[in-house]
Amino acid sequence: MVGEEIEQVEAFVYLGQEVRLRRDHSKEINRRIQSGWNVFRKYKDFLTSRSVLMRWKRKLFDQCVLPAMLYGSETWSLTKSARKRLATAQRRMERRMAGVRLIDKRTNEWLRGVTKVKDIDEAARRRKWNFAWKMANGSPEKWYNRLEEWRPPVKRPLGRPRTRWSDDLTKTLGSKRWRHRARQEARGRWINMGCDNM
Secondary structure: OOOOOOOOOOOEEEEEEEEEEEOOOOOHHHEEEEEEEEHHHHOOHOOOOOOOOHHHHHHHHHHHHHHHHHOOOOHHHOOOHHHHHHHHHHHHHHHHOOOOOHOOOOOOHHHHHHHHOOOOHEEEEHHHHHHHHHHHHHHOOOOHHHHHHHOOOOOOOOOOOOOOOHHHOOOOOOOOHHHHHHHHHHHHHHHHHHHHHH
16 A cells, blocks of 8 residues: 555454454454443443433443444444344343343333433444545545545455445435535534434
């Protein structure tokens, strides 16, 4: 890159996020879920206490646990199964906060009505769309812009194509010109546009 040779490895951790040669975010998502549980366990006495008001639990969850689970999510190409794994982990934590068990047969809607925490899927989408807006309105010389525009000199393999980072943006907008559209929109409107079409 830029005239320098870079050693090729299968995977490495950079700034707390696992980067893999093969575009597979499942291991990184597992690491993030584990990080979320580590933070949850750190504050377990507070988050599972029946004497603490839910609004204080919610505030701690949204400010500590959720960011630990979503660190680096701006760069993920989330598949349906990855979204489901993140949502399942969040619901398990919410059940612990609400003091209910799976056998109590409470619905997810009831659980969210009690905890009122931010939805992890929507939070991940908001982060991604915010980053996309920043990319579109930032300098084209930034490394992330150069990397996103780079096209490898090989064809995509046969079969079902893997999910690209920009597929979510192009599907929601109905156009591959998401950068042009992002430059025309205010940041808040752009982010809401991405989350309204979930």
